[in-house]
Every structure is written in C-alpha cells, then in structure tokens.
Amino acid sequence: MKVLVVGKGGREHAICWKLSQSRGIKKIYAAPGNAGISYIGECVDIQVDDLKGLADFAQKNKVDLTVVGPEMPLTIGIVDEFESRGLKIFGPSKEASLIEGSKAFAKEFMKKYHIPTASFKIFSKHFDVLDFVKSAGYPLVIKADGLAAGKGAVVCNDVDEACRAVEKIMVQKVFGAAGMKLVVEEYLEGEEVTVMAFTDGKNIVPMVSSQDHKRIYNGDRGPNTGGMGAYAPTNVISSMIMKTIYEEILEPTIRGLAAEDRTYKGVLYFGLMLSKKDVKVLEYNCRFGDPETQVVLPLLESDLAEIFINITEGYLNIDKIKWTDKYAVSVVLASKGYPGKYETNKVIKGLEKVTENGGIVFHAGTRRDDGKIISNGGRVLNVTALGGSIKEAIKNVYELVDMIEFENKYFRHDIGWRAQKGVNDY
Numbered sequence: 150m151k152v153l154v155v156g157k158g159g160r161e162h163a164i165c166w167k168l169s170q171s172r173g174i175k176k177i178y179a180a181p182g183n184a185g186i187s188y189i190g191e192c193v194d195i196q197v198d199d200l201k202g203l204a205d206f207a208q209k210n211k212v213d214l215t216v217v218g219p220e221m222p223l224t225i226g227i228v229d230e231f232e233s234r235g236l237k238i239f240g241p242s243k244e245a246s247l248i249e250g251s252k253a254f255a256k257e258f259m260k261k262y263h264i265p266t267a268s269f270k271i272f273s274k275h276f277d278v279l280d281f282v283k284s285a286g287y288p289l290v291i292k293a294d295g296l297a298a299g300k301g302a303v304v305c306n307d308v309d310e311a312c313r314a315v316e317k318i319m320v321q322k323v324f325g326a327a328g329m330k331l332v333v334e335e336y337l338e339g340e341e342v343t344v345m346a347f348t349d350g351k352n353i354v355p356m357v358s359s360q361d362h363k364r365i366y367n368g369d370r371g372p373n374t375g376g377m378g379a380y381a382p383t384n385v386i387s388s389m390i391m392k393t394i395y396e397e398i399l400e401p402t403i404r405g406l407a408a409e410d411r412t413y414k415g416v417l418y419f420g421l422m423l424s425k426k427d428v429k430v431l432e433y434n435c436r437f438g439d440p441e442t443q444v445v446l447p448l449l450e451s452d453l454a455e456i457f458i459n460i461t462e463g464y465l466n467i468d469k470i471k472w473t474d475k476y477a478v479s480v481v482l483a484s485k486g487y488p489g490k491y492e493t494n495k496v497i498k499g500l501e502k503v504t505e506n507g508g509i510v511f512h513a514g515t516r517r518d519d520g521k522i523i524s525n526g527g528r529v530l531n532v533t534a535l536g537g538s539i540k541e542a543i544k545n546v547y548e549l550v551d552m553i554e555f556e557n558k559y560f561r562h563d564i565g566w567r568a569q570k571g572v573n574d575y
C-alpha cells in the first residue's frame with residue numbers, strides 16, 4: 150500500500166514513523182514533509198493548501214490512502230476533493246471540520262447537544278462586544294471565530310486587556326476573516342487535558358490521554374507557543390472520569406455531528422478542562438494534536454494504517470486498538486528566542502545517538518543539506534522517550550536531549566512536571 154501524508158511538522162513525522170511500522174505499507178510520500186521524514190519516505194514539494202495538486206499527485210502515483218495532518222486543508226475541503234475523485238483519504242469532510250473551523254459553530258453546537266462547556270456569547274459587531282466587556286466580570290476569554298494558528302484565544306484579566314484583544318482581532322484584523330466574529334466566554338479554572346479519539350462517525354474510541362505544555366518557560370510561564378513538550382498518559386483521568394467524558398462529551402459530539410449532517414470520520418481532538426467538580430470542553434480540533442501525537446502514537450501497539458483504513462471505510466474495529474502500559478514524554482528543542490525572533494541555519498549534531506539509545510527524534514523545523522541536518526524554524530525537533538513510569542520516561546528523555554547539540558538550543562526542563570508533582574490528583 151502507498152500512503153501520502155499531508156503536512157510538515159513533528160506530528161506528521163510521528164504519523165509517518167508509525168505508518169512505516171505497518172505491515173501493509175510499501176511506500177510513504179509526504180507533502181511537503183520535512184528532513185526527518187525524508188529518511189523514511191519521499192517528500193514531494195506540494196503545499197498543504199494545494200488541494201488539486203495533492204489530489205493530482207495521489208491519482209498519478211496510485212496512492213492508496215492519504216492522511217491529513219493539519220487543520221487548514223481539512224477546513225477548506227481536502228477530503229471532499231479527494232472523495233469526489235474516488236480517492237481514499239483519512240480525515241473529516243469540510244462540513245465536519247467546521248467543529249474546529251468556527252468556534253462560534255462549536256459553541257452553539259455544544260449548547261444544542263448539552264455538551265458541557267464554558268458559558269459564552271457570540272458577537273459580530275465590534276461596538277456590541279466593547280459594550281459587553283465594559284460591564285463583564287473578569288477574567289474572561291476572547292476568541293477569534295476562525296482558524297488563527299492557535300493564537301486566537303486571549304485570556305483577559307481586565308477591561309483594558311479585553312478592549313485591546315477586540316481591537317486586535319476585529320479592527321486590526323490580525324487573523325483576517327477569522328476575526329469577523331468573536332466568542333467571549335467564561336474563564337475556566339482547572340487542569341487542561343487532551344483526549345484525542347478515533348471515530349468512524351458512529352463509534353468513537355479515545356486514545357490515551359495527554360497533556361501539552363504550551364508556554365515557553367519552565368513552570369508554564371511566559372507566552373504561548375506551538376507546544377514545548379507533552380506527555381502521556383496523564384494521571385488526571387481515572388477510568389471513572391473517562392467514562393463520564395465518554396458519556397457526556399465524546400458520544401454526544403459524534404451523535405450530534407451526525408444529526409447535523411456533518412458525520413465525522415477521522416481523529417477528533419477534545420481539549421478539556423478538568424476541575425474538582427466537572428469536565429468541560431475548551432475546544433475541538435479536527436485532527437491529531439501537536440505535540441501530543443509525538444507521545445501518543447509511540448504508545449499505540451496496533452497497526453495505524455489498519456485503523457486509518459477501517460475508519461475511511463466506515464468501520465472502526467474497537468478491539469483492534471491496543472496501547473502499551475508505558476509512559477511517553479516528548480521535549481521540544483527550539484531555537485533560542487522562539488516564539489519571538491530566533492536564528493536558524495545551525496548544524497545539528499548527535500541525532501544518531503538518540504536513536505542508538507532507544508529514543509525517537511521527530512523533526513519539525515529542520516532541513517537537509519549535503520548530508521547534514523540544519524535548523525530551519527522556531528521549534529526544531531521533538532525528542533521522545535518511553536519509560537515504565539512517568540518518572541523514568543522523564544529521566545530518559547532528558548538524557549537524550551543532552552545528546553543533541555546545536556547553537557542556541559533552547560528547551561524546557563520540566564516537561565511532565567504536573568504528573569510528577571502529583572498536582573493531577575482529581
């Protein structure tokens with residue numbers, strides 16, 4: 150079987166890595182892929198928003214299955230384009246992807262189907278939202294309706310911050326058309342957890358839970374980033390809490406989407422907030438999470454290609470999804486200065502030592518030049534290690550991280566700290 154993976158980040162490298170272990174896979178293409186992927190597959194220079202180009206490529210090269218990493222091609226209809234040509238593709242349709250593509254839609258949807266979430270109001274006029282935030286209680290959260298590369302949600306502690314957020318999103322239009330509408334919502338306190346799930350639109354099976362570390366500095370301080378590391382499984386979600394999540398969130402979401410004629414096939418990502426009294430949905434994503442995938446897929450024992458095929462054919466075999474009982478931790482190695490200004494073009498050394506010592510390196514911002522691997526982005530690499538306990542996985546990963554060298558290497562030293570300190574005792 151030939152597969153095409155769409156995307157170029159650490160998440161897509163993890164998908165390709167896991168697929169490369171599938172029995173039936175003979176060839177992996179990635180569009181556009183990255184330097185790490187180029188060792189296990191063939192990278193083709195087609196961008197993720199070039200839907201026709203991607204479908205032409207799949208047709209011409211007789212690709213048996215396409216797997217989509219990022220949200221953007223999904224929300225603009227890559228699955229519809231492929232399916233209209235009779236090509237097999239793993240991911241939700243354009244209609245179903247609206248669950249991530251529009252926060253206003255997602256919030257109205259949750260309200261309609263009684264799925265627990267923060268209370269909210271939706272605005273499309275800048276004066277109305279300014280009026281509202283002037284008399285609201287704080288903190289509150291302001292979110293651009295559409296896709297904003299993970300930067301569209303602002304936690305506001307007072308009215309000045311709220312007005313600045315409104316100005317930025319609705320007047321300066323920093324996220325373009327994504328800011329035509331705004332969601333203003335109640336600020337939730339608790340522990341943030343990710344539950345990704347495989348679904349064929351009728352059945353839904355959660356993967357092991359995970360937590361990412363979005364802030365740049367140790368202790369979850371400083372500005373948000375695309376993710377500085379992750380670990381799985383968490384100790385936040387007991388089997389009793391998972392049962393509640395399944396019954397009150399996962400199942401009603403799938404049923405609701407089907408009832409809205411938006412039957413969802415693919416991976417559905419639930420960003421959850423756990424408090425001592427309940428669990429609420431913070432956000433849905435219509436895809437695998439990044440960097441959560443870099444810890445979750447290494448824990449999957451089953452054949453990923455088989456799962457993808459079953460789902461695209463509309464039949465998810467629940468018994469086929471098996472997990473190891475190990476823990477995984479992934480640390481992002483970034484270029485110093487990220488998420489602000491940073492330097493690139495630094496030669497990376499020591500990658501082979503990580504693999505020799507049982508670790509996995511997933512590339513994000515790298516390029517290959519004359520046999521060398523060179524840094525080419527803010528988040529450069531993800532180093533993942535497994536262990537019999539979270540403590541062991543953390544120890545293992547940090548030993549591996551020290552084996553990699555490049556100028557201005559920056560990483561957090563405390564990935565997994567929430568699990569270690571026992572703060573997850575819900």
Ligand code: AMP
Nearest residue numbers: 267290301302334335336337420431432
């Ligand atoms: P979103 O774009 O909806 O995923 O939000 C991005 C991040 O903002 C989340 O991962 C949370 O850390 C934070 N956030 C979003 N909504 C809320 C909320 N209602 N209460 C507290 N934090 C939130």
Ligand code: GLY
Nearest residue numbers: 361376438439440
């Ligand atoms: N880790 C957050 C996301 O993938 O959106």
